Amino acid sequence: MHLIGYVVVLASVLFGSMTISLAAQIPNVDASTAYEGESAAVNLYFSQLPQGRAGLISVSGSAVEHAEIQVFGRATRLFRTDEGVHYGFVSAPIEQAIRRYEAFADVTYTDGSTESIRFPLDVVSGNFIQQTVLLINNGEDELLNPEIESQELQTIFELAAPVSDDALWGDQGFIAPISGELTSPFGAVRVFNDTYRTLHTGWDFNARLGDPMVSMAGGRVVFAGLLPIRGHYILIDHGWGIYSGYAHLSLSYVTQGQRVYPGQVIGRVGSTGRSTSAHAHVEMIANGNWVDVADFLKLFIRPAAQ
Numbered sequence: 001m002h003l004i005g006y007v008v009v010l011a012s013v014l015f016g017s018m019t020i021s022l023a024a025q026i027p028n029v030d031a032s033t034a035y036e037g038e039s040a041a042v043n044l045y046f047s048q049l050p051q052g053r054a055g056l057i058s059v060s061g062s063a064v065e066h067a068e069i070q071v072f073g074r075a076t077r078l079f080r081t082d083e084g085v086h087y088g089f090v091s092a093p094i095e096q097a098i099r100r101y102e103a104f105a106d107v108t109y110t111d112g113s114t115e116s117i118r119f120p121l122d123v124v125s126g127n128f129i130q131q132t133v134l135l136i137n138n139g140e141d142e143l144l145n146p147e148i149e150s151q152e153l154q155t156i157f158e159l160a161a162p163v164s165d166d167a168l169w170g171d172q173g174f175i176a177p178i179s180g181e182l183t184s185p186f187g188a189v190r191v192f193n194d195t196y197r198t199l200h201t202g203w204d205f206n207a208r209l210g211d212p213m214v215s216m217a218g219g220r221v222v223f224a225g226l227l228p229i230r231g232h233y234i235l236i237d238h239g240w241g242i243y244s245g246y247a248h249l250s251l252s253y254v255t256q257g258q259r260v261y262p263g264q265v266i267g268r269v270g271s272t273g274r275s276t277s278a279h280a281h282v283e284m285i286a287n288g289n290w291v292d293v294a295d296f297l298k299l300f301i302r303p304a305a306q
């Protein structure tokens with residue numbers, strides 16, 4: 001499997017922006033709802049979008065040149081595949097209010113004309129839990145400083161702002177970056193030392209110091225370095241606005257700009273940054289919002305062999 005991933009990445013390095021078979025990289029989910037425009041249709045591959053989740057959307061139509069989705073005050077680009085359908089992922093912020101939203105697919109056709117197709121998008125509860133976390137080391141109080149946390153988040157979201165045209169993840173989709181029990185869920189409201197509240201941006205996996213951490217998919221490293229809270233951290237761009245982050249590492253084997261293949265060992269589990277013991281923290285951003293890693297993995301279930 002690693003060898004196949006490597007070949008895919010190598011092919012896209014050699015041929016640059018040449019279109020490789022994107023159709024094989026689209027998640028294996030059936031369209032659930034379609035909204036017809038005059039010359040295009042919007043297809044939602046979900047019925048409701050929970051807070052902190054990514055949802056797959058496509059715009060189909062033979063004369064579509066460009067398409068993007070407008071919702072939650074943000075534009076999300078869709079990308080043409082070699083089937084002539086434009087796909088992309090919309091994401092609901094963790095704290096997005098629960099209600100029905102008006103969304104638009106802004107379509108530009110090959111003759112230069114445009115159309116805005118309106119459709120409803122329902123945000124439902126992410127059902128997040130509350131967790132209490134005790135930081136034993138009193139010397140690390142500064143790591144509970146909201147200023148430090150907001151600066152770190154700003155750094156990460158600036159790194160994760162570019163939306164790359166190329167789907168770099170590879171035809172295996174996304175895989176779990178580490179084997180190990182999931183111990184702390186995405187979106188949990190976490191109370192540190194009884195005083196400081198924050199939202200958990202990823203999943204924690206029970207792991208031992210030195211366990212290998214692998215890239216969830218093919219991509220390009222946009223950051224490999226030290227952050228106050230995340231410690232040794234790696235952020236990987238997978239294309240189409242999808243990024244994965246790996247925190248608290250003891251060792252990192254990659255550098256900024258490096259291409260990685262799916263399943264490549266990129267570092268070792270550690271306890272650097274705001275961490276009470278060795279564990280793996282893995283997080284994901286889809287088009288500017290934290291999304292649930294575990295849920296995203298399900299979006300990429302590989303199609304059955306044909």
Ligand SMILES: [Zn+2]
Nearest residue numbers: 202203204281
């Ligand atoms: Zn965590």
